[in-house]
Amino acid sequence: MQATNEQLLHLSISMMSTMTNKLLVLALGASLMSGCASQSPAPVDTTADQAALKEITVTWFNAYNGGDANTAAGLYAEDAVLMPPHASVVRDRAAIRAFLAKDSTDAKSAGLKLVNGVETADVNGDWGWNSGSYTIQDGSGQSVDSGSYLSVSHKVNGKWLYVRDIYNSDRPLPTPPQVK
Numbered sequence: 001m002q003a004t005n006e007q008l009l010h011l012s013i014s015m016m017s018t019m020t021n022k023l024l025v026l027a028l029g030a031s032l033m034s035g036c037a038s039q040s041p042a043p044v045d046t047t048a049d050q051a052a053l054k055e056i057t058v059t060w061f062n063a064y065n066g067g068d069a070n071t072a073a074g075l076y077a078e079d080a081v082l083m084p085p086h087a088s089v090v091r092d093r094a095a096i097r098a099f100l101a102k103d104s105t106d107a108k109s110a111g112l113k114l115v116n117g118v119e120t121a122d123v124n125g126d127w128g129w130n131s132g133s134y135t136i137q138d139g140s141g142q143s144v145d146s147g148s149y150l151s152v153s154h155k156v157n158g159k160w161l162y163v164r165d166i167y168n169s170d171r172p173l174p175t176p177p178q179v180k
Contacts, residue, residue: 004133046123052160053121053128053153061116062135064104072104073097076162077154083166086173111139117146126155134167145172 056075063072073096073125076082082090082099090099107114119132129152136145153160 016057017133048129049155049160050121053123053130053151054119056160056162057116057119057121057130057132057151061114064100064111065108066109067101067104069097069101069104072100076165077156080161080163082163083164085167085169107136112144113137128153128155128160 021110043064050159055083060072060075063069063075070073072119073091073093076093078093079091079098080093084090084099084103090096115135115137117133117135119130121128121130129150131150135143138144147167147169149165151162151166152164154163155161
């Protein structure tokens with residue numbers, strides 16, 4: 001069966017109409033997408049928040065070294081989680097305060113001091129993080145341990161609070177004495 005010229009013309013017009021509609025939809029979509037892409041949000045200056053996060057770290061180190069568990073624990077959200085090396089996970093501000101009180105007292109009694117190393121901080125909205133290195137020094141200033149940390153903070157009512165805080169020792173655990 002052979003199509004007539006009129007049928008072929010009708011089919012051609014129908015196909016062109018369908019293709020034109022598809023091209024229009026694609027062109028409109030591309031136009032909308034390029035319009036959205038060109039309207040990206042202006043960069044936000046987070047310098048003050050980054051400095052605030054770094055200051056919290058300084059406060060934490062000073063409080064820990066001074067045996068001030070109340071100040072150190074006050075830097076944590078009520079439902080914060082602390083993940084120290086070679087110890088169980090500590091959950092909530094009260095438990096973190098108790099852990100830091102004992103840990104900082106033990107360190108101070110042993111003549112040890114935590115020293116903050118290189119640190120970076122960044123912010124995205126009301127969330128921020130700091131990461132850095134630390135050393136533990138004995139009374140003579142000799143390094144007896146070193147490690148790194150990562151703290152995630154949330155800004156609540158204008159105040160940055162740790163919600164997750166983890167630090168790790170770079171050194172292996174001492175070898176236990178052999179049983180004879």
